[in-house]
Amino acid sequence: MLNISRSPLHGKVDLSEYTHSQVVFHRKHFMTIDRFLIVFGIILLIILFLPWTQIVSGNGQVTTLTPDQRPQTIQSPIPGRIEKWYVKEGEFVNKGDTILHISEIKNEYFDPQLVERTGQQIEAKSMSVKSYEEKVKALNNQIEALVTERRLKLNMASNKLIQARLKVQSDSIDFEAAKTNIEIAKRRYDRIESLEGEGLYSLRDLEENKLKLQETEAKLISQENKLLSSINEVINAEIEINRVQAEYTDKISKAQSDLYTAQSGQFDTSAQVTKLENERTNYEMRNDMYFIRAPQSGIINKAIRGGIGETFKEGERLVGIMPDGYDMAVETFVEPIDLPLMYIGAKVRIQFDGWPAIVFSGWPNVSYGTYGGKIVAIENFISDNGKYRVLISPDPEAETWPSDVRVGSGAFTMALLEDVPIWFELWRKLNGFPPNYYKPENLTKLDSK
The missing domain is CATH 2.40.30.170 (Efflux pump adaptor protein, beta barrel domain)
Structure with a gap:
């Protein structure tokens, strides 16, 4: 039928006598196929130009x-142990509804009265802060009193210094006057002595003038001693001023040192109070974390950690929730x-x-x-x-x-x-x-x- 052999069958046998050959090799059949192919080709060509x-x-x-x-999981920010479930899988919960209750597993938080005991520590430390405040006030008053007393002492010493200087001036004037008197007495004695040799004055007059000269010299020495004593008083007044200054500086410095020590203790105790208040707030918030609540309204998809008494770490997934709306x-x-x-x-x-x-x-x-x-x-x-x-x-x-x-x-x-x-x-x-x-x-x- 395919005419591929070297001895073609149709050359020896007449195929036109068979019915199937008449159907297959009929001229009209080829025309139908040709028409079909032409129509199919035209349709295919039209389809190729359709928009795509x-x-x-x-x-x-x-x-x-x-x-x-989006779906989310609910975690616990603290480690704990599951105590009780309040929901079931597939149940709808509102925002803030309690899902489960957990208990503590860390020994430093086992005390059921931990918050109350921390409050008592805060009260005790607060009283200590008040004591330090009163001590600081007393030291401030002491320092003010020492400053006032130093000012008065310095004024008194300054007045003594002024008086001593004035006395030095007065004694120095008297000393100069004594010097003048001794010169006058010497000239008078020399004059009388020369006149007594000429017989103009008696020996008694000469002895009286000599006695006056000696008295004048004694007054000069006494006045010089007074002047030196006045100078010493000036020096003593200056030393007293320095002594008062140093004494009260030492007292005030010591009081200020006690004041700074008290303030340091006050600040340290205040820091401890603040730390204890922070710890108490943390304990209160931790107690509130024992109840795991729904962050938003939705449906509980799956309890990832089930059972009672099962422990978990912080941040571990506990339950899945699908938000509503x-x-x-x-x-x-x-x-x-x-x-x-x-x-x-x-x-x-x-x-x-x-x-x-x-x-x-x-x-x-x-x-x-x-x-x-x-x-x-x-x-x-x-x-x-x-x-x-x-x-x-x-x-x-x-x-x-x-x-x-x-x-x-x-x-x-x-x-x-x-x-x-x-x-x-x-x-x-x-x-x-x-x-x-x-x-x-x-x-x-x-x-x-």
């Missing part, structure tokens, strides 16, 4: 639009080569896991079971899977997302790009070229501004 929307696909999962609406979003991941094609506000079609969809890639308008979204955030740093994360929110202009979709379910996304002919898309796929890079007109104008 380029897409960037990605796989992701359903999440929430804001971080505080969240705004759904989809996080998807795109290849680095497709990242320049992503922009805020781009339209995206989404297919959720568990929701059957008939998807015509490139014809989003005729796809069934997909939902619209738009890009609201693009991560600038590559993720651990080697792709870039893109966050998608519901498109208010498109259909509403299913209310039964749960956070964490998978999603397949298709970002809608430029409309091109089908032949161009086939040519791009065969050559391995990326989709066309472009920006919408309104976004381009915004960048230029």
